[in-house]
Amino acid sequence: MLAKVKETIDAYGLLQAGDGVVVGVSGGPDSVALLLSLHRLAPEYGIRLHVACLNHMMRPRAAQEEAAFVSRLAQELGLPVTIACRDVPTMARQGKKSLEEAARQARYAFLEEVAGRVGASKIAVGHQADDQVETILLHLLYGAGTAGLGAMSYRRGRVIRPLLAVTREEILAFLAGEGHTYCLDSSNLDTDYRRNHIRHRLLPFLEKEYNPRVREVLWRTAEIIREENSLLESLTRRAWSECLRHEATGTVELSARVLASLAPALQRRVLRLAYSRLLGEGKSLPFHHVEAIRSRLGVREAAWQLPLGVQARLHRGRLRLQRQSLPRGEISFCRRLAVPGSTPLPRGGVLETSVLPGEALSRIDWKEVPAHEAYADLGEPRPQLFVRYRRPGDSFYPLGLGGRKKIHDFFVDAKVPQELRDTVPLVTTATDIVWVAGLRLDARWQVRAETSCAVHFRFIVNQP
Incomplete structure (x- = not known):
C-alpha cells in the first residue's frame, strides 16, 4: 500500500519539501492508514505533520472515545494534535441541511482553521478508492455532468487525497500487517444515509448480479472522466474569452x-x-x-x-x-487586463503588469516587495486576466491566513474603510481572484521555488 501511496503523491505532485500538512484523522481505518503512511514517508519528503480530529457531536460517547484514541495515536507518533467539537446537528437544523452536508462543511472549515493556525500548506484527508466509487454512483443517480462524474480529485486547493487509488481491502490489510488498531463508526452502518445505502446495498447488488469487478470499472471511469473534464475546463476558459463582449x-x-x-x-x-x-x-x-x-x-x-x-x-x-436588482453600492466595472501592459481604472490609477522569467525571480528580495506590488505564478498556458471590483459572494484564499475568506470579511479584518471597499481593484481569472490589489495575493498563485515564469503586478494610485 505504501508504494501505491508514494506513486500517487509523486504522480500528482501532492507534497513538496518543507510542506506543513494537517492530517484529518477520525480514528477510522482510512484516516489511521493515511496518518501512518504519511508519518512513514515524512522523512523522505521533508514534510511536517499536524493531526486534527473533529468531534461532530452526533454520537457523544463514541466520538469522545474516538478523539481520545486519535490523541493517543498522535502522542505515540510524536506529533502535535488539535481536537475540537462542532455541534453539527444544530448546524444542520439551523442551516436546513442534511446531517451529511453539515458535517462535511464543518469538517473542512475546521481543517482549514487548523491549517491557517499552524501554517500548513496542505490538508490531507483519507478518501480512498471505494469512497470514490460511491461518490460516482451518488452523482450519477442524482444528476451530474462530467465534473461530478469525475468525482473527487487528488488535489483541490490545499486539500490532498493520497489514498484515492487505494482500496478499502488494501487499507485493512496494511493495518493488519502493521498491527494497528482503529475505531469503527457505527453510523457507517446506518443505511438511512444515502452513501451507506450505496455502500451496503447497491454496490453488493451490482457486484452479485452484474459485474463482480464493478468497483474497479467505476473507479477507472472516474479517472478517465476527470482527466477529460480537465481538458474541457481549459477549452471552456478559451471559449469564454472568445464569447465575452462585456462584463460588469x-x-x-x-x-x-x-x-x-x-x-x-x-x-x-x-x-x-x-x-x-x-x-x-x-x-x-x-x-x-x-x-x-x-x-x-x-x-x-x-x-x-x-x-x-x-x-x-x-x-x-x-x-x-x-x-434584475443590483445590490446597493456596487460599481459596474470589469476590464481585460493587459499582460504585459497598463490598464487604467475608472477612479484614477492604473494597473501595470510585466512577465518575469524564473531567473529574474531568484534575484527578488521577497521581504522587500511593497504592498502595492505582487508576483503570481499563473502556470502555462497563462489564463486571461481581468480587473474588476468586488461582487456579492466573492471569496479567495488570502496568502498567510489559511483557508477561504469572503472578500467582505477580509476587508473588515483589514480595516478597509467602508466607503473604499467598492473601489479596491481585484485581479481575477475567469473564475478566481488572483490579487486584491494593494492588500493580499491569493495563496493558490504564490510564486514557489519551482516557478518558471511569473506575472508582476503594480498598482499605481491616482495616476493621471
Missing part, C-alpha cells in the same frame, strides 16, 4: 454568434459559467434552462426568466444575462 457587476454579455458556433458541450459550460459569475461560486444554472437558451441561439430576439432573479435576453446578436 450584475451583467454579462456574450456574442450569440460565437456561442452558437461552439460545440454543444462548450455552449453549456459557457452558459453555466456566465450564470455563476453573476451569482457567485456554487450557483449552477439547471439543465433545462441551459437547453432552453441553446435551442434559440439562432433567432433574432428571445428572453428567458432564470432562477434567482436573473434575466437572459437575446438581442442584436448578443446574449445578455442580468440580475
Whole structure:
C-alpha cells in the first residue's frame, strides 16, 4: 500500500519539501492508514505533520472515545494534535441541511482553521478508492455532468487525497500487517444515509448480479472522466474569452454568434459559467434552462426568466444575462487586463503588469516587495486576466491566513474603510481572484521555488 501511496503523491505532485500538512484523522481505518503512511514517508519528503480530529457531536460517547484514541495515536507518533467539537446537528437544523452536508462543511472549515493556525500548506484527508466509487454512483443517480462524474480529485486547493487509488481491502490489510488498531463508526452502518445505502446495498447488488469487478470499472471511469473534464475546463476558459463582449457587476454579455458556433458541450459550460459569475461560486444554472437558451441561439430576439432573479435576453446578436436588482453600492466595472501592459481604472490609477522569467525571480528580495506590488505564478498556458471590483459572494484564499475568506470579511479584518471597499481593484481569472490589489495575493498563485515564469503586478494610485 505504501508504494501505491508514494506513486500517487509523486504522480500528482501532492507534497513538496518543507510542506506543513494537517492530517484529518477520525480514528477510522482510512484516516489511521493515511496518518501512518504519511508519518512513514515524512522523512523522505521533508514534510511536517499536524493531526486534527473533529468531534461532530452526533454520537457523544463514541466520538469522545474516538478523539481520545486519535490523541493517543498522535502522542505515540510524536506529533502535535488539535481536537475540537462542532455541534453539527444544530448546524444542520439551523442551516436546513442534511446531517451529511453539515458535517462535511464543518469538517473542512475546521481543517482549514487548523491549517491557517499552524501554517500548513496542505490538508490531507483519507478518501480512498471505494469512497470514490460511491461518490460516482451518488452523482450519477442524482444528476451530474462530467465534473461530478469525475468525482473527487487528488488535489483541490490545499486539500490532498493520497489514498484515492487505494482500496478499502488494501487499507485493512496494511493495518493488519502493521498491527494497528482503529475505531469503527457505527453510523457507517446506518443505511438511512444515502452513501451507506450505496455502500451496503447497491454496490453488493451490482457486484452479485452484474459485474463482480464493478468497483474497479467505476473507479477507472472516474479517472478517465476527470482527466477529460480537465481538458474541457481549459477549452471552456478559451471559449469564454472568445464569447465575452462585456462584463460588469450584475451583467454579462456574450456574442450569440460565437456561442452558437461552439460545440454543444462548450455552449453549456459557457452558459453555466456566465450564470455563476453573476451569482457567485456554487450557483449552477439547471439543465433545462441551459437547453432552453441553446435551442434559440439562432433567432433574432428571445428572453428567458432564470432562477434567482436573473434575466437572459437575446438581442442584436448578443446574449445578455442580468440580475434584475443590483445590490446597493456596487460599481459596474470589469476590464481585460493587459499582460504585459497598463490598464487604467475608472477612479484614477492604473494597473501595470510585466512577465518575469524564473531567473529574474531568484534575484527578488521577497521581504522587500511593497504592498502595492505582487508576483503570481499563473502556470502555462497563462489564463486571461481581468480587473474588476468586488461582487456579492466573492471569496479567495488570502496568502498567510489559511483557508477561504469572503472578500467582505477580509476587508473588515483589514480595516478597509467602508466607503473604499467598492473601489479596491481585484485581479481575477475567469473564475478566481488572483490579487486584491494593494492588500493580499491569493495563496493558490504564490510564486514557489519551482516557478518558471511569473506575472508582476503594480498598482499605481491616482495616476493621471
